[in-house]
Amino acid sequence: MGIFSSLKREQREAIGLLQIGTFLEYFDLMLYVHMAVILNKLFFPKTDVNNVQLLSAFAFCSSFVFKPVGAYIFGKIGDTTGRKATVIITTTIMSVSCLIMATLPTYDQIGISAAWIVTICRIVQGLSSMGEVIGAQIYLAEMIKPPLKKSHEWGP
Numbered sequence: 170m171g172i173f174s175s176l177k178r179e180q181r182e183a184i185g186l187l188q189i190g191t192f193l194e195y196f197d198l199m200l201y202v203h204m205a206v207i208l209n210k211l212f213f214p215k216t217d218v219n220n221v222q223l224l225s226a227f228a229f230c231s232s233f234v235f236k237p238v239g240a241y242i243f244g245k246i247g248d249t250t251g252r253k254a255t256v257i258i259t260t261t262i263m264s265v266s267c268l269i270m271a272t273l274p275t276y277d278q279i280g281i282s283a284a285w286i287v288t289i290c291r292i293v294q295g296l297s298s299m300g301e302v303i304g305a306q307i308y309l310a311e312m313i314k315p316p317l318k319k320s321h322e323w324g325p
Contacts, residue, residue: 180313186256187302187309193263194298197270198232201291205229211275212283228288232295243300252308259301266290266297 247255
């Protein structure tokens with residue numbers, strides 16, 4: 170606790186927010202990777218095998234494709250509004266999209282809307298993830314000053 174005891178309350182909150190956001194991002198990514206076969210059966214139509222594979226690949230890859238777009242958008246927002254607001258916005262967006270995916274009815278219940286909603290949630294997660302991580306890192310770098318180095322005399 171030595172290093173954290175020297176931090177202010179706001180700095181500790183920022184570190185906590187970064188941890189929550191990073192956890193959500195990577196938890197969802199790994200959960201989707203490990204459960205892709207089950208999720209494909211639940212959320213995509215079963216009519217054409219090639220169509221299901223294409224839709225599921227797009228849903229999976231869309232989060233990666235939209236990361237640079239999110240970095241640009243939320244980078245601009247962070248530059249104008251502030252890093253803290255950007256981190257809060259992106260963490261909220263990531264949390265809401267995770268919650269929607271967790272409570273989403275299956276393809277059998279709502280039809281093709283399930284596939285669209287999963288894909289849209291993955292796109293939104295991709296957009297928010299880079300803004301969240303990079304914004305939080307820059308916010309922390311701006312907020313926490315590096316320790317001062319003591320000058321030592323090196324001589325004979």
